[in-house]
Amino acid sequence: MLSQEDVNFIENSLSYEDKVSLIFLLYGHRNPQYALQILTVAGQAAVSEETNFLVDWMNYERQSSEWEDELLEVLTIMEQNLLLIRAGFDDDELRLKFFPRTAEIASFVHPMLKGLYHFCERLTDETSSKLLNQLERSAGIALQQKTCMEIALLQLLCNECIQLGLKQTGQECNLLMLTAACKAMELYDESDFLKSIVSHFNRHLATRNQEQSDASTKNIPNMTDVSSKHSPSETATTKVQTIQSPLESYLFHPERAGIVLLINQFTFYRETNPELIELLPVRPLKDRKGTEVDKNSLVNLFTEFGYELILEENITHHQILQAVQHAVQRIKPAHCSLVVCLLSHGQEGKVFGSNSIPVEVKAIQQLMANERLTGKPKLLIVQACQGADLQSAVPIPNHEHDGLDGDERTASVFMDFLVAWSTVPGFASIRHIEKGSWFIQELCTKLCQLYESEHIMDILTAVINDVASKRGYGNECMVPIVQSTLSKKLYLHRIASARRT
Numbered sequence: 001m002l003s004q005e006d007v008n009f010i011e012n013s014l015s016y017e018d019k020v021s022l023i024f025l026l027y028g029h030r031n032p033q034y035a036l037q038i039l040t041v042a043g044q045a046a047v048s049e050e051t052n053f054l055v056d057w058m059n060y061e062r063q064s065s066e067w068e069d070e071l072l073e074v075l076t077i078m079e080q081n082l083l084l085i086r087a088g089f090d091d092d093e094l095r096l097k098f099f100p101r102t103a104e105i106a107s108f109v110h111p112m113l114k115g116l117y118h119f120c121e122r123l124t125d126e127t128s129s130k131l132l133n134q135l136e137r138s139a140g141i142a143l144q145q146k147t148c149m150e151i152a153l154l155q156l157l158c159n160e161c162i163q164l165g166l167k168q169t170g171q172e173c174n175l176l177m178l179t180a181a182c183k184a185m186e187l188y189d190e191s192d193f194l195k196s197i198v199s200h201f202n203r204h205l206a207t208r209n210q211e212q213s214d215a216s217t218k219n220i221p222n223m224t225d226v227s228s229k230h231s232p233s234e235t236a237t238t239k240v241q242t243i244q245s246p247l248e249s250y251l252f253h254p255e256r257a258g259i260v261l262l263i264n265q266f267t268f269y270r271e272t273n274p275e276l277i278e279l280l281p282v283r284p285l286k287d288r289k290g291t292e293v294d295k296n297s298l299v300n301l302f303t304e305f306g307y308e309l310i311l312e313e314n315i316t317h318h319q320i321l322q323a324v325q326h327a328v329q330r331i332k333p334a335h336c337s338l339v340v341c342l343l344s345h346g347q348e349g350k351v352f353g354s355n356s357i358p359v360e361v362k363a364i365q366q367l368m369a370n371e372r373l374t375g376k377p378k379l380l381i382v383q384a385c386q387g388a389d390l391q392s393a394v395p396i397p398n399h400e401h402d403g404l405d406g407d408e409r410t411a412s413v414f415m416d417f418l419v420a421w422s423t424v425p426g427f428a429s430i431r432h433i434e435k436g437s438w439f440i441q442e443l444c445t446k447l448c449q450l451y452e453s454e455h456i457m458d459i460l461t462a463v464i465n466d467v468a469s470k471r472g473y474g475n476e477c478m479v480p481i482v483q484s485t486l487s488k489k490l491y492l493h494r495i496a497s498a499r500r501t
Contacts, residue, residue, distance in 0.1 A: 102415035115197030254306030265344035293436030317353030346384025
């Protein structure tokens with residue numbers, strides 16, 4: 001439990017800029033006018049002078065059991081990791097609890113304030129200054145400070161030029177003025193980001209209102225009499241329109257699809273570094289015959305969808321992490337997504353570098369969960385074993401498997417993530433030495449067949465169905481597994497030249 005001394009320590013360890021963010025996230029939905037007053041006082045205070053607005057907030061909010069969680073979530077969103085550690089908290093646990101880099105999800109903080117904080121973080125000083133001038137013209141008011149977007153947003157909230165929305169009353173959020181100002185400044189990615197967080201908030205609000213409406217409808221008598229005024233077809237249509245709540249789709253333009261990183265491991269050697277030898281598998285890893293077929297299929301597929309290709313082959317465990325980090329850094333605001341494909345030997349939750357040292361897939365996911373990709377889909381496709389077990393011990397002619405025994409399990413815990421494994425944990429992944437792997441080949445085939453009509457999750461369902469129906473020469477089978485935290489439907493589109501061919 002945080003004490004008053006802890007809270008006072010936290011407050012006076014922050015810079016003025018961080019105090020602005022803290023007040024914005026705590027007070028923006030409660031009382032933006034009071035927040036502006038606090039910031040005026042904080043701005044006038046000398047550097048060495050202590051402030052106590054956070055203690056005041058704590059004392060007022062103590063009537064709620066959630067005040068401490070809200071404060072911890074705010075500090076986690078602001079990535080005050082060192083401060084949280086000094087206050088006695090595990091910052092890794094807090095990140096897993098609060099998803100600070102996912103703009104659409106908030107547990108205790110108002111979700112629109114979290115989204116707007118991320119919006120401010122996306123802006124450079126130059127674009128922020130220009131946008132503030134545009135907002136002044138749009139709102140017809142003089143903004144108090146031309147250097148801080150969060151203070152300007154508080155003033156716009158006070159003047160009801162923008163609205164955060166309120167779930168308790170069913171009030172939708174409205175950021176039209178801010179979105180329009182971004183478009184006027186040609187900040188299209190920022191405009192899309194704002195639309196995304198607004199849509200996410202209002203969609204869940206609409207779902208909740210619909211549930212309340214459905215619940216109240218159950219108490220209305222003589223519903224059959226009301227329905228009988230319409231023809232059967234009209235009634236059916238009305239019912240469908242009432243219960244449908246279609247998910248939105250992620251923005252995807254093949255001209256700026258994003259980056260696809262393809263890591264293809266064919267040959268392996270035994271690491272000689274004495275500090276790493278204990279991580280080596282008991283048996284040497286064999287060459288992965290047939291992976292060239294998978295590589296070519298994936299290159300052709302994602303090139304047709306407009307992705308910029310980064311191809312890495314036969315790289316070490318350390319170079320795998322470097323390659324993922326490099327791909328993330330190549331993502332631009334205009335890009336729609338990131339895809340990472342790993343073709344290698346593996347064991348449960350891990351893939352092997354060319355030096356036969358394993359890399360945890362969780363570590364790769366953590367690198368992909370970067371603020372550059374907030375709100376954008378992140379696809380991780382893993383063609384590797386998660387164990388060595390097969391359903392039959394009979395030797396498989398012309399087939400091999402990509403795995404070893406393992407004892408660790410991993411799962412996707414980040415928003416807008418999709419992780420597709422070629423096989424379930426504990427089992428081998430079957431690869432034909434001439435035709436490629438079952439999973440990658442079916443994935444490429446189904447994406448080519450269904451991308452115009454189906455979104456990625458439905459396509460992967462078809463892939464799972466077809467792969468699971470395959471049988472090896474010894475009656476072996478395998479089942480892919482998909483872990484998803486996608487919040488929208490993802491439809492891929494081919495570039496125009498690819499469609500014509």
